[in-house]
Amino acid sequence: MPEVLLSVQSLKTQFNTGEKPIKAVDGISFDIAKGETFALVGESGCGKSVSALSVLRLLPSNAQITAGKVLYGGVDLLRMAERDMRDIRGARISMIFQDPMTSLNPVMAIGEQIAEAVLSYKVQSPHLVKKKVIQLIKQVGIPDAEEHYESYPHQLSGGMRQRVMIAMALANEPDLLIADEPTTALDVTIQAQILELLKDLQRELGMSLWIITHDLGIVADIADKVAVMYAGQLVEIAPRDEFFGHPAHPYSQRLFAAVPNMAKRNEVLETLPGGVPQLSEIFSGCRFYERCAYKEEACLEMSEIQWQTVSQQHEVRCVNVNKLTTIEKSEPEPVNLQVTAKQKSTLRVKDLEVYFPIKKGLLKRTVGQVKAVDGVSFELHAGTTMALVGESGCGKTTLGKALVRLLPVTSGEVEYEGRDIAKLTEQEFRPYREQLQIIFQDPFSSMNPRMIVGDILEEGLRALNPRLDDKAVAERCDALLGKVGLSADVRLRYPHEFSGGQRQRLCVARALAVSPSVIVCDEPTSALDVSVQAQVLNLLKSLQQEHGLSYLFITHDLSVVSYLADTVAVMYLGRIIETGTVEDILSHPAHPYTKALIDAVPSWDETSGKEVIKLPDNMPSPSNPPTGCHFHTRCAEVMSQCSQVKPDSIALSKSHQVACLLFKSE
């Protein structure tokens, strides 16, 4: 057994709001050994971040630690004087947060900000400090450290900013680094780099790492030990391989089952019934009881479920744990594969361009153009799903919005039902609004907070069929709510009364209200937890079967792509660089960018030690794209002509096309 660095013992933290206190953390205990990576996994709202903040005593003023011990080097941090605590915080234990955009001061050069972290613990001469800062900048893998010392946060990309945050956290060579969702705000390619960096630094400095995340992929990639948190308590602690080999707690098992992948394409994803219980209620027995498939009376008999040992170092809070493994997994429910696609039209996009003019000066003269979508062509067949993948800023959302005419099209054709709808006036386009709908990413900003659900759903119906009478509209609304699995009496409620998943289902209902045949889904599940994501994906899939809908599914999550999509288009800087069936793209990627994108996804299926293609973190700006192939500045297999020739699309097979000079047309 390696030496224990930090030991958390039955820690309890509660928020004193309203009548009942909210017990965000309710008796968690775990140890982090020296040099170990400990991952705390759980869905949003289960108390992960609060437990980290409790350890550092950085809680907001209405929160209170009511019980427990946090032993660091034999001293209880919770009973330490605030003055001594300051020597621990940031120096011995430091923390990095989720959003690198808001964690840095925009008016200070990054060098000064890092220097501040160095200075606050040891008074040193300016010369030494600067040397130390530059060494730190180098350490976190930022090139040209001397020049970047003077850079301001807005001059750096998201990944670079997260590196700066890590540099600040490392300034005093801490023993423990707490990373709270360190890569959630970043693209998958950047995420892979940051995880790699954390691993390297850990090896180099011998520090311990406590990662808080909701992404099982990250856990698989980096963790030594995993703890699963549910409703304020830990329910399972296990070494990584044990955990991914045999998840023991029913909740952990359900989490795995809810992750979409290729193998589950023809199944309905498993979802958890009900929701996470309110943390203000008083629990008796197992907290997962309501949602558990294996529940029985014994689960509620004792007030607190005791830890059961599965194997050495693998403990589970479940009374039935030894029986669970013998229970046969129920046969997965097959998706109804019968396609009832009515004769609906294919959406054909040809050479679509969406440019935003850059205007300058008093007379607003156009001095340049941001080529957000730069000549894109694809076909979306009726009743199928096409996934549009790419890093943020590649123009995929712009493309989606332009298709439903929320943004003006600069040039190109969008052919639907035999007409070029890109050239229609707003008035002529109106009938097509019934056919083309869009669902947005953020379920919280996509519904007017001051309108009741009924009015939100009716809005589209009334706008497009002004002659419909009230009764017909009300009936249609009830039917829609039923279709997305909500009861009809929610019509008088406001959107804020619903959870994220319910809101996203309401958004689906709103889009369905006008009976569209094509829906642009702009990352509809990326703001949701994995079990809630499964509900929305199931809903989308069943609606597709029922109504023969086609989806243009904009996403960066390849597991969702593998589950839902029929065809995939990979976009880079305004251009589609590869299209093909989901099989073509995910199993036989041709373009170097696609390969890098797929490799960057952390996963536990494959044997570890795979060679990851690292993309440099310098996505060019679409206002000034590189010449020739847009990707040549980051490509690992770059050739001399790449910077001169724009690659044409080449058919590798009947369905698979790629735009790369590595391939020659036959």
Place this chain on the structure above:
Amino acid sequence: MLTLLWTDIAVFALVFGSALAAWKTSKKEHAARPWKKVFESKVGVVSLTVLLVFILIGVLDSTRIQQNKELASGERSDYTETLSLLDIMLTPLRVNTEKTYSEPFAHTLYAKEMTVNESGDTQWIYPRLVYGGAHLFQPVEERGGDILAKVFKGLSYGLLTWLVLMLMLLFITKASCYLKKPSGIRVCSLTLLAIFLILGALSALAPYYHILGTDKVGEDVLYQAVKSIRTGLVIGVLTTIVMLPIAITLGLMAGFFRGWVDDVIQYLYTTLSSIPGVLLIAAAILMAQVYMANNPELFTTIEDRADMRLLLLCMILGVTSWTGLCRLLRAETLKIREMDYVLSARALGVGQVQILKRHVLPNVMHLVVITMVLDFSGLVLAEAVLSYINIGVDPSTYSWGNMINTSRLEMAREPIVWWSLTAAFIFMFTLVLAANLFADVVRDAFDPRFNK
């Protein structure tokens, strides 16, 4: 005979309009829900009750009756006099004028005067007031006890009136609603009790004493302050009514349509806000004065002229004060037009006017409410400032501004005359505070995110 001035028409139109809107809202379940929340909040009910009392006084003061003046001989003269209901109710306050300044509850004037007594000697004394404390024989000894007795009498009358009113209410509503929704109605009735007690005490004292003293020409300051309520309300509300449509329309249009519309509107408000407002107001008022002087046949009475000036002041204040709110609304609209719910409404083919009405306007309403309330107190004060350079309301109009303006000189006297300023301050403070608190409660109730 009932007569109406222009501002009276505006006041009645507003009262009827809001009553109609309230009645319509109460029919719709989800629209009435936030208002229910307002009536459940204690602060909301108290401030609303106080506001309603102020509005009632304003309405009473706007109902004018024209009558021929009765001469001493009992005949009616040809000279007509217009009195509002409030004037008639406050007759003792209105007619009991002294010679000059007297302190609150005083029985003598504030300054010594040379008087000749019965025996023909000239004396340098504080002369007795004609009305204030005139019923007392030994004022210095009797006054304290007399005031207490009168206050007590007034309080008991107030209590009695309140009890009768409550019993009548209970009888009409058959006690059911009192028991069903206790909080709102109980708080309201308790506030009414306080108001009735104060009114009772005041009405018992007012015929015998000048409760807030008298001013330079011996007029009762309490009467002036009460009469000023209408002016304050008219300026606050009418100006807002003039300003809101301009600010909201232009602000939303600039933010929502962008492009040249935005450029034109921005240009407009930048230009307007770079001209000192006082200059514009002075120009407008002076032009109006010239117009009134050239067309004497249109404005036959002093009231007519004063009223036209008040109305004009509201208009011009409204036209000059929309820029701040417009700028705020433009910025907020710029943010909201990019929200996903606006985009999805556009994707559903909802018209632009509908989007503005349904999605943008309700989400900027909190800004409108806050600005309205903050401006309200500012406008009442602006009126005072404008009176100072003689371009405010007509000097014959009772207003807190005029009171504050005259107290400028009174404060410079030795010993100082403090009660005009104090009276204006107390009344203005009560009105503005009630309006602020009420607006606060309304804004919270209408934000669905705050509600559990």
